[in-house]
Amino acid sequence: MPRSAVMVALSPAERQELERLSRTPSVSNQLAQRARIVLRAAEGASNREIAAELGLSLPTVGQWRSAFVREGAPGLADRPRSGRPRRLDEQAAKLIVAKALEAPPPGTSHWSVRDLGRELALPPTTVHRVLRANRVKPHQVRTFKHSKDPQLAAKVCDIVGLYLDPPEGALVVCVDEKTHIQALDRTQPLLPLRPGLAERRTHDYVRHGTTNLYTALEIASGQVVGECRPRHRHQEFLTFLRRVVREFPEGELHIVLDNSSTHSTPEVKRWLARHKRVSFHFTPTGASWMNLVECWFSILTRKQIRRGTYDSVPQLITAIKRFIAAHNEHATPFVWTKSAEQILAKAVRQGTSGTEH
Numbered sequence: 001m002p003r004s005a006v007m008v009a010l011s012p013a014e015r016q017e018l019e020r021l022s023r024t025p026s027v028s029n030q031l032a033q034r035a036r037i038v039l040r041a042a043e044g045a046s047n048r049e050i051a052a053e054l055g056l057s058l059p060t061v062g063q064w065r066s067a068f069v070r071e072g073a074p075g076l077a078d079r080p081r082s083g084r085p086r087r088l089d090e091q092a093a094k095l096i097v098a099k100a101l102e103a104p105p106p107g108t109s110h111w112s113v114r115d116l117g118r119e120l121a122l123p124p125t126t127v128h129r130v131l132r133a134n135r136v137k138p139h140q141v142r143t144f145k146h147s148k149d150p151q152l153a154a155k156v157c158d159i160v161g162l163y164l165d166p167p168e169g170a171l172v173v174c175v176d177e178k179t180h181i182q183a184l185d186r187t188q189p190l191l192p193l194r195p196g197l198a199e200r201r202t203h204d205y206v207r208h209g210t211t212n213l214y215t216a217l218e219i220a221s222g223q224v225v226g227e228c229r230p231r232h233r234h235q236e237f238l239t240f241l242r243r244v245v246r247e248f249p250e251g252e253l254h255i256v257l258d259n260s261s262t263h264s265t266p267e268v269k270r271w272l273a274r275h276k277r278v279s280f281h282f283t284p285t286g287a288s289w290m291n292l293v294e295c296w297f298s299i300l301t302r303k304q305i306r307r308g309t310y311d312s313v314p315q316l317i318t319a320i321k322r323f324i325a326a327h328n329e330h331a332t333p334f335v336w337t338k339s340a341e342q343i344l345a346k347a348v349r350q351g352t353s354g355t356e357h
Contacts, residue, residue: 006062006069008041015042017073034064034076041065096120096130100138111138147286147347155284156340156347162254162281163219163292163336170252173244174217174293177260178300179232183208183316185309201309209313213300213320214240216255217293218248222331224296226324228317234265241268245275253278258288287347292334299327 010018021027021035033054040050047061054061067075099120104111113131117124131137149155166172184205191200214236215226225247229236245253257263257280272280283290304323310316 006041006066008038008065008069010038010042014073015039021073021076030078031076034068037061037064038068038076041068092122093130093134096122096127097134097136100131100136104138110141145286147284149284149286152284152287152347153340153344155282156287156290156343159256159281159283159290160336160338160340160343162256164339166220166254167252170254171248172219172254172256173248174219174256174291175240175244176215176258176288176291176293176297177232177237177262178213178215178297180210181213181305181316181320182210183310183313185311190309199307208311208316211313211317211320212236215293215296216240216244216247217296217334219292219334219336222333223328224324224331226320228320232262234262234267237262238268238271241271241278245278251277254281255279256281256283256291256293258283258291259285284347290343292336295334296327 018035018039022032022039024032033056036054037050037056040053041047045053047058047065050056050061050065051058064076096116100111100116104115105119108115113124113127116122116127116131120127162172184207186202187204187206188202191197193199211228211230212232213226213228215224217224225244227240227243229240241255244255255278259282262268263280263282272278288294300320300323304319305316308316308319310319
């Protein structure tokens with residue numbers, strides 16, 4: 001070993017820490033590499049040998065070997081770098097945030113970093129950095145719907161109770177309609193997926209008609225029963241209910257529904273009165289998201305309808321039937337995770353002004 005090389009001796013605790021640093025994926029590559037330098041040095045390797053093994057220069061190996069001898073493992077960490085001193089004090093940063101939370105000037109709906117910079121005589125980059133650090137995003141907007149159902153708490157508890165603790169021997173089925181599904185075709189053939197290129201399609205399309213999908217999701221198994229109908233009326237809904245009863249012929253049948261007018265017509269009520277084993281459970285108004293079949297509709301849209309092209313309604317219906325069949329082959333239960341208390345804590349808010357669109 002050259003005379004200039006510094007001897008390295010490791011305690012068991014230091015060796016364990018260096019080995020951890022050299023293997024942990026969350027540690028930066030630089031720190032892991034410095035730990036390997038010290039470990040090899042402790043094994044008696046020379047700077048030249050370590051440099052050749054790790055692909056480093058001799059000065060780099062010598063620097064971190066000496067740093068460890070002087071300071072131990074903390075000496076391997078990066079030092080704060082010198083640079084231009086911070087020019088924006090804390091008070092100025094608070095002023096930017098406060099201004100961003102105020103109403104924008106007339107003629108615009110929200111602040112931009114350039115508008116804020118112009119207003120406060122600051123560079124847009126400075127404004128952007130402060131807003132990002134404080135997680136203030138004037139350019140973003142989120143929508144919400146506040147349910148005004150007078151039976152909100154009772155309905156939430158009823159449906160969540162069905163999901164989390166259904167009656168023994170009973171089936172819980174979520175029923176809904178996905179209406180006016182469009183059979184859309186593109187004006188030019190699709191350009192397929194290629195390495196480095198996404199699938200491409202024309203912006204314009206040809207509309208070949210629509211269909212209405214009636215769906216029932218049995219939450220314990222994830223199995224789906226569905227059929228397409230040309231119209232959306234109580235007659236079609238009743239026809240589908242009869243099929244649901246045939247598909248699930250035994251035990252109590254609890255059906256979760258939203259508040260569509262087709263679900264509460266006199267004809268539907270008379271049908272329900274004749275079928276004593278069937279119970280309807282309506283979601284609160286403005287809260288159809290509590291119907292678990294909406295999750296399945298989202299999967300259908302993302303995996304089939306949105307990316308598909310159809311030159312006729314029958315072709316669209318065939319694609320939907322195939323998707324349902326493929327889903328049922330590998331169906332898994334739909335599991336509800338939120339308690340009624342958690343939902344109501346967010347749903348019942350004081351001081352809201354209603355629905356934001």
